[in-house]
Amino acid sequence: MASGTTLKLKQQRSRDRREQILSAATKLFGQRGIDGTSLTEVAAVAKVPLSSIYDYFEDKRALVLDVPEGNFEALYQKTEPLLVKGGDPVEQLRIIFLTNFQYIKDNPSWGRVFFLEIWPSVLAAEPRVKKAVDKYALRYVQLIKQAIRAGTYRRNLDPYAAMSLMMGGMCHLTAVWLLYGRKYDLVKKGKTLFTTLHNGFVQR
Amino acid sequence: MASGTTLKLKQQRSRDRREQILSAATKLFGQRGIDGTSLTEVAAVAKVPLSSIYDYFEDKRALVLDVPEGNFEALYQKTEPLLVKGGDPVEQLRIIFLTNFQYIKDNPSWGRVFFLEIWPSVLAAEPRVKKAVDKYALRYVQLIKQAIRAGTYRRNLDPYAAMSLMMGGMCHLTAVWLLYGRKYDLVKKGKTLFTTLHNGFVQR
Amino acid sequence: MASGTTLKLKQQRSRDRREQILSAATKLFGQRGIDGTSLTEVAAVAKVPLSSIYDYFEDKRALVLDVPEGNFEALYQKTEPLLVKGGDPVEQLRIIFLTNFQYIKDNPSWGRVFFLEIWPSVLAAEPRVKKAVDKYALRYVQLIKQAIRAGTYRRNLDPYAAMSLMMGGMCHLTAVWLLYGRKYDLVKKGKTLFTTLHNGFVQR
Amino acid sequence: MASGTTLKLKQQRSRDRREQILSAATKLFGQRGIDGTSLTEVAAVAKVPLSSIYDYFEDKRALVLDVPEGNFEALYQKTEPLLVKGGDPVEQLRIIFLTNFQYIKDNPSWGRVFFLEIWPSVLAAEPRVKKAVDKYALRYVQLIKQAIRAGTYRRNLDPYAAMSLMMGGMCHLTAVWLLYGRKYDLVKKGKTLFTTLHNGFVQR
DNA sequence: CATGAATGAGTCTTCATTCAT
DNA sequence: CATGAATGAAGACTCATTCAT
Numbered sequence: 036m037a038s039g040t041t042l043k044l045k046q047q048r049s050r051d052r053r054e055q056i057l058s059a060a061t062k063l064f065g066q067r068g069i070d071g072t073s074l075t076e077v078a079a080v081a082k083v084p085l086s087s088i089y090d091y092f093e094d095k096r097a098l099v100l101d102v103p104e105g106n107f108e109a110l111y112q113k114t115e116p117l118l119v120k121g122g123d124p125v126e127q128l129r130i131i132f133l134t135n136f137q138y139i140k141d142n143p144s145w146g147r148v149f150f151l152e153i154w155p156s157v158l159a160a161e162p163r164v165k166k167a168v169d170k171y172a173l174r175y176v177q178l179i180k181q182a183i184r185a186g187t188y189r190r191n192l193d194p195y196a197a198m199s200l201m202m203g204g205m206c207h208l209t210a211v212w213l214l215y216g217r218k219y220d221l222v223k224k225g226k227t228l229f230t231t232l233h234n235g236f237v238q239r
Numbered sequence: 240m241a242s243g244t245t246l247k248l249k250q251q252r253s254r255d256r257r258e259q260i261l262s263a264a265t266k267l268f269g270q271r272g273i274d275g276t277s278l279t280e281v282a283a284v285a286k287v288p289l290s291s292i293y294d295y296f297e298d299k300r301a302l303v304l305d306v307p308e309g310n311f312e313a314l315y316q317k318t319e320p321l322l323v324k325g326g327d328p329v330e331q332l333r334i335i336f337l338t339n340f341q342y343i344k345d346n347p348s349w350g351r352v353f354f355l356e357i358w359p360s361v362l363a364a365e366p367r368v369k370k371a372v373d374k375y376a377l378r379y380v381q382l383i384k385q386a387i388r389a390g391t392y393r394r395n396l397d398p399y400a401a402m403s404l405m406m407g408g409m410c411h412l413t414a415v416w417l418l419y420g421r422k423y424d425l426v427k428k429g430k431t432l433f434t435t436l437h438n439g440f441v442q443r
Numbered sequence: 444m445a446s447g448t449t450l451k452l453k454q455q456r457s458r459d460r461r462e463q464i465l466s467a468a469t470k471l472f473g474q475r476g477i478d479g480t481s482l483t484e485v486a487a488v489a490k491v492p493l494s495s496i497y498d499y500f501e502d503k504r505a506l507v508l509d510v511p512e513g514n515f516e517a518l519y520q521k522t523e524p525l526l527v528k529g530g531d532p533v534e535q536l537r538i539i540f541l542t543n544f545q546y547i548k549d550n551p552s553w554g555r556v557f558f559l560e561i562w563p564s565v566l567a568a569e570p571r572v573k574k575a576v577d578k579y580a581l582r583y584v585q586l587i588k589q590a591i592r593a594g595t596y597r598r599n600l601d602p603y604a605a606m607s608l609m610m611g612g613m614c615h616l617t618a619v620w621l622l623y624g625r626k627y628d629l630v631k632k633g634k635t636l637f638t639t640l641h642n643g644f645v646q647r
Numbered sequence: 648m649a650s651g652t653t654l655k656l657k658q659q660r661s662r663d664r665r666e667q668i669l670s671a672a673t674k675l676f677g678q679r680g681i682d683g684t685s686l687t688e689v690a691a692v693a694k695v696p697l698s699s700i701y702d703y704f705e706d707k708r709a710l711v712l713d714v715p716e717g718n719f720e721a722l723y724q725k726t727e728p729l730l731v732k733g734g735d736p737v738e739q740l741r742i743i744f745l746t747n748f749q750y751i752k753d754n755p756s757w758g759r760v761f762f763l764e765i766w767p768s769v770l771a772a773e774p775r776v777k778k779a780v781d782k783y784a785l786r787y788v789q790l791i792k793q794a795i796r797a798g799t800y801r802r803n804l805d806p807y808a809a810m811s812l813m814m815g816g817m818c819h820l821t822a823v824w825l826l827y828g829r830k831y832d833l834v835k836k837g838k839t840l841f842t843t844l845h846n847g848f849v850q851r
Numbered sequence: 852c853a854t855g856a857a858t859g860a861g862t863c864t865t866c867a868t869t870c871a872t
Numbered sequence: 873c874a875t876g877a878a879t880g881a882a883g884a885c886t887c888a889t890t891c892a893t
Contacts (some may be wrong), residue, residue, distance in 0.1 A: 049873085070274030073866060084875050086869085095867065151359040154414075165418075196431045199415065200408040206359075207407025208400070214364055227400045235439025253856080277883060288858050290886080299884065457877080478682030481862060492879050494865080503863070559767040568826055604839045607823065608816045615815025616808070622772050635808045643847025661852085685887060696854050698890085707888065 053091045055081040061102050065147030069099055100163050103153050106145045107167045110138050124181035125188075129229055131174065132201060136225035139209055143217065150209045172198055182236070189238040197236060204228050257295045259285040262348075265306050269351030273303055304367050307357050310349045311371045314342050328385035329392075333433055335378065336405060340429035343413055351417055354410045376402055386440070393442040401440060408432050461499045463489040466552075469510050473555030477507055508571050511561050514553045515575045518546050532589035533596075537637055539582065540609060544633035547617055555621055558614045580606055590644070597646045605644060612636050665703045667693040673714050677759030681711055712775050715765050718757045719779045722750050736793035737800075741841055743786065744813060748837035751821055755829065762821045784810055794848070801850040809848055816840050 059081035063072040074095055078085040092098040114134045118127055139146035153164060175198040182188040188197075208228060212221050263285035267276040278299055282289040296302040318338045322331055343350035357368060379402040386392040392401075412432060416425050467489035471480040482503055486493040500506040522542045526535055547554035561572060583606040590596040596605075616636060620629050671693035675684040686707055690697040704710040726746045730739055751758035765776060787810040794800040800809075820840060824833050 068274070070272070074868090075866075085867095086875055086877095087873085089868075090873060090875095154359075192435065193428075193431050196408075196412070196428060196435060199411045200404060200432065200435060203407035203409070203411025204404045205407070207403045207410060210359060211403065224397075224400060227397050228404065231396065231400060231404065231439045232436075233439070235435045235437070278885085279883075289884095290858055290860095291856085293885070294856070294858095476682070478680070482864090483862080493863095494879055494881095495877090497864075498877070498879095562767075562822075600843065601836075601839050604820070604836060604843060607819045608812060608840065608843065611815035611817070611819025612812045613815070615811045615818060618767060619811065622777075632805075632808060635805050636812065639804065639808060639812065639847045640844075641847070643843045643845070686889090687887075697888095698854055698856095699852085701889075702852060702854095 049091075052081075052083055052087065056083060056088055056091060056098070057101060057105060060098055061106075061142075061144045061148055064099070064102065064152055065144040069148075069152050074098075099153070100161060102145070103149055103164055104167055106138075106142065106149065107171065110135065113138055123187075124178045124185060125233070128175065128178045128182070128201075129233075131178070132205070132229050133222060133225055135205060136209075136222045140221045143213060146209050147213055150206045151213065154206065172202060175201055179236070186238060188236045192236055197232070200232055200235075201229075204232065253295075256285075256287055256291065260287060260292055260295055260302070261305060261309060264302055265310075265346075265348045265352050268303070268306065268356055269348045273352075273356050278302075303357070304365060306349070307353055307368055308371060310342075310346065310353065311375065314339065317342055327391075328382045328389060329437070332379065332382045332386070332405075333437075335382070336409070336433050337426060337429055339409060340413075340426045344425045347417060347421065350413050354413045355417070358410065376406060379405055383440070390442060392440045396440055401436070404436055404439075405433075408436065457499075460489075460491055460495065464491060464496055464499055464506070465509060465513060468506055469514075469552045469556055472507070472510065472560055473552045477556075477560050482506075507561070508569060510553070511557055511572055512575060514546075514550065514557065515579065518543065521546055531595075532586045532593060533641070536583065536586045536590070537641075539586070540613070540637055541630060541633055543613060544617075544630045548629045551621060551625065554617050558617045559621070562614065580610060583609055587644070594646060596644045600644055605640070608640055608643075609636075612640065661703075664693075664695055664699065668695060668700055668703060668710070669713060669717060672710055673718075673756045673760055676711070676714065676764055677756040681760075681764050686710075711765070712773060714757070715761055715776055716779055718750075718754065718761065719783065722747065725750055735799075736790045736797060737845070740787065740790045740794070740813075741845075743790070744817070744841050745834060745837055747817060748821075748834045752833045755825060758821050759825055762818045763825065766818065784814060787813055791848070798850060800848045804848055809844070812844055812847075813841075816844065 056077060060072070060077050063076055063080060066072075067076075074088055075085055077098070078088055081088075088098065092101065114131055117130050117134060139150075154168065176194045179188060179192070179194040179197050183190060183192055183194065205225070205228070208224055209221070212219070212224070260281060264276070264281050267280055267284060270276075271280075278292055279289055281302070282292055285292075292302065296305065318335055321334050321338060343354075358372065380398045383392060383396070383398040383401050387394060387396055387398065409429070409432070412428055413425070416423070416428070464485060468480070468485050471484055471488060474480075475484075482496055483493055485506070486496055489496075496506065500509065522539055525538050525542060547558075562576065584602045587596060587600070587602040587605050591598065591600055591602065613633070613636070616632055617629070620627065620632070668689060672684070672689050675688055675692060678684075679688075686700055687697055689710070690700055693700075700710065704713065726743055729742050729746060751762075766780065788806045791800060791804070791806040791809050795802060795804055795806065817837070817840070820836055821833070824831070824836070
């Protein structure tokens with residue numbers, strides 16, 4: 036029993052440390068960029084010995100890749116409950132889009148890392164991240180296709196171009212928001228974005 | 240006479256070397272990222288001794304900053320002749336937007352550096368680059384405003400959101416195009432983008 | 444117990460390496476000058492990897508500054524036991540002066556670095572070194588003042604000029620001794636110096 | 648004739664440039680130290696193309712060595728007229744000593760280079776400088792010996808130790824004067840130094 | 852003599868990563 | 873699992889010096 040308890044405690048502690056490291060990494064990567072952040076710094080901020088990072092992550096690359104993965108997971112968990120299964124595809128698109136803005140607003144560090152570091156970086160070609168991004172993008176494409184089939188969006192709308200506009204717009208808006216000091220309400224601007232795009236997508 | 244010729248030859252040679260370095264840098268920065276590219280590599284690709292880089296650029300930062308500046312210059316020179324002064328603002332917007340896609344298509348290296356490295360990076364906060372980018376973005380904003388005033392675009396269109404969609408869409412489309420091996424016609428996709436956005440912008 | 448022993452061993456090893464580096468630096472700085480000595484050379488002589496130097500010293504400057512500091516400490520520890528507290532100020536002056544010569548004789552490397560590199564260099568303006576030097580010089584001044592008050596040294600003796608003569612004489616004598624191959628007995632010459640100066644200082 | 652005139656003009660110009668370079672070097676060496684000064688900087692201050700330095704000096708070492716030599720020459724020319732041939736050796740010693748202080752006061756740059764850079768540096772072992780310094784020092788020794796023979800200075804005075812005190816005192820005083828911002832009258836302090844030393848040298 | 856341009860050899864410094872304990 | 877210490881490999885940058893003209 037004792038050893039079982041100890042084990043659990045240890046596992047808990049392990050998870051905590053892992054989180055500490057990931058969170059420190061996210062913060063620092065966002066602030067100074069991935070290449071501008073040394074593992075020594077990550078360790079310092081995470082209050083963990085440098086070499087302990089290697090107990091949780093294979094190497095720096097693995098750590099970098101885990102940052103978006105964990106956040107994508109969290110984003111999904113936030114989005115899922117809000118989606119009314121079988122509901123209007125456009126409404127679902129709207130929810131997904133805006134929830135993402137909300138998530139960025141709540142986790143600007145991650146926004147910074149993802150939109151200014153990971154996504155643009157060649158790492159997006161990195162299978163693990165690419166898969167997550169593709170999966171996310173694919174969802175947009177599918178909902179757009181559904182909306183076309185449902186007759187809400189026009190027949191000749193290119194679902195991929197449409198998705199590019201949604202993701203690109205989000206990326207640009209977020210980048211500007213971050214670079215200029217988060218002076219306005221990101222989610223509100225996100226709504227404007229969605230409306231404008233929606234106007235361009237609908238059947239007349 | 241002779242010395243004049245010599246001088247010209249020398250100046251020509253200098254310009255050439257500078258171009259070689261700049262071009263090597265653009266290429267490598269796009270391929271491996273700015274931080275992932277060492278000046279040693281730049282020198283090797285440019286077929287110039289490492290220390291010669293310092294004859295033309297103050298330091299690495301200066302080299303990095305010169306990449307977008309030079310290309311912005313070139314982009315302007317390509318765009319300007321195409322613009323019919325006093326013409327329809329929407330048509331001008333279209334030309335500027337598509338010329339940019341054409342330029343990227345012709346200079347994918349630069350597209351890579353700019354859209355995947357410089358623009359998203361904190362460097363966009365770098366005065367010199369920021370100025371160039373702002374100037375470019377402002378042009379979009381102004382034309383959109385003109386189109387609103389002319390009644391072509393709807394009154395309640397947020398010109399900045401609209402610009403974000405145009406630039407973000409371009410960025411995303413380019414990134415995907417680059418990351419997935421330039422398999423399709425970028426300019427054509429750019430046209431689709433413009434049409435879709437235009438549809439969302441117009442007055443009904 | 445075991446871990447205690449291990450810790451001590453580790454600490455011992457660390458101290459040793461630090462000493463090795465410091466000693467190599469002292470030697471090389473004296474031989475080739477500070478600027479003429481590369482950290483690569485220091486590492487080689489200390490038989491330590493170059494990057495390990497940075498485990499013990501912040502940077503080259505810190506290493507340079509640690510050379511005089513450590514030796515001043517050692518010099519103090521040699522001098523202190525010899526001073527009879529409350530004794531004759533002139534006798535104390537004599538002891539301090541001659542102990543320094545003895546220390547130089549025993550550690551010519553340090554003499555070289557200190558008198559030919561650090562003291563004359565602008566580094567003497569470096570707060571850390573300046574403080575140590577000032578403290579040392581001040582001692583001379585105070586003892587001279589005491590001797591004046593005691594009536595041993597003449598009323599109109601400028602204590603600072605007197606100190607300059609003592610320190611300058613030591614510096615010059617040491618430099619010559621070093622540059623000309625340590626051919627004579629430094630301490631003996633030091634005694635001559637002291638006597639001559641003393642003659643110039645006393646009340647008649 | 649014409650060519651002769653041209654030649655002379657050229658020679659004059661050459662001498663000027665040489666002086667410019669030497670003067671710039673003296674200034675910069677004094678300010679930043681010899682190793683801290685690059686030839687590029689010397690060229691910039693001397694307003695001469697970098698490569699022209701090599702038309703006048705074999706290499707940096709040669710330039711460094713020429714700095715004290717030229718100044719020793721100038722110092723001699725200042726001192727010589729003041730010396731009454733065949734006069735009292737002590738008086739001559741005094742004149743030489745004080746003229747040197749005056750020269751330093753008038754040319755603090757040189758003082759800095761010589762006392763803080765060249766003299767203490769290993770360069771003093773450099774034959775050319777060593778010779779000049781030795782010659783200068785020898786003069787002191789000879790005058791001191793004369794004073795001993797004349798019965799002014801005591802029989803058992805070690806002329807070399809006496810000289811060390813004079814030169815060392817001058818060096819130390821100058822260094823302090825320079826490092827602490829030349830706050831007091833150097834020549835006046837020099838007089839105090841001489842008097843004190845003289846007191847220690849004389850026969851009783 | 853004059854000089855702009857070029858360059859090779861080095862310097863300090865950083866950092867991801869390993870390993871013994 | 874934990875961790876302090878160690879290190880190899882590399883990077884940005886400098887500078888004395890050369891050379892073609």
